[in-house]
Amino acid sequence: MDLPNHWSELDTEQKDLVNRYIWVLLAHQDPLPLIEKPNREVVDRRIEGGVSYQFERVKCGKKNCHKCPHGPYWYAYFRKNGKVVSKYIGKDLPSSYVTDGGSSILPVT
Numbered sequence: 119m120d121l122p123n124h125w126s127e128l129d130t131e132q133k134d135l136v137n138r139y140i141w142v143l144l145a146h147q148d149p150l151p152l153i154e155k156p157n158r159e160v161v162d163r164r165i166e167g168g169v170s171y172q173f174e175r176v177k178c179g180k181k182n183c184h185k186c187p188h189g190p191y192w193y194a195y196f197r198k199n200g201k202v203v204s205k206y207i208g209k210d211l212p213s214s215y216v217t218d219g220g221s222s223i224l225p226v227t
């Protein structure tokens with residue numbers, strides 16, 4: 119395999135791959151802690167690559183809500199520019215998110 123000598127010689131797909139790889143490497147060095155929030159109950163959790171997936175029951179805090187707690191729903195937590203950010207996934211966690219080490223959900227910078 120011929121490796122390019124310079125970043126500018128990489129095509130978009132190769133750059134994308136390198137970015138994802140760096141993300142996963144960085145994330146592995148410093149695993150995310152359990153993220154607990156008021157009005158949320160974490161009922162399940164999976165950590166893959168740079169992503170922490172939490173299955174959470176949510177209390178919306180609205181008066182007269184008879185559906186509380188809501189969910190549970192999956193949320194992905196990961197670091198972006200040093201900050202922990204979250205992304206709503208939904209009621210199901212697609213297995214592809216987990217098997218690729220979280221790279222399908224990590225932002226490409």
Ligand SMILES: [Zn+2]
Nearest residue numbers: 178183185186
């Ligand atoms: Zn509610």
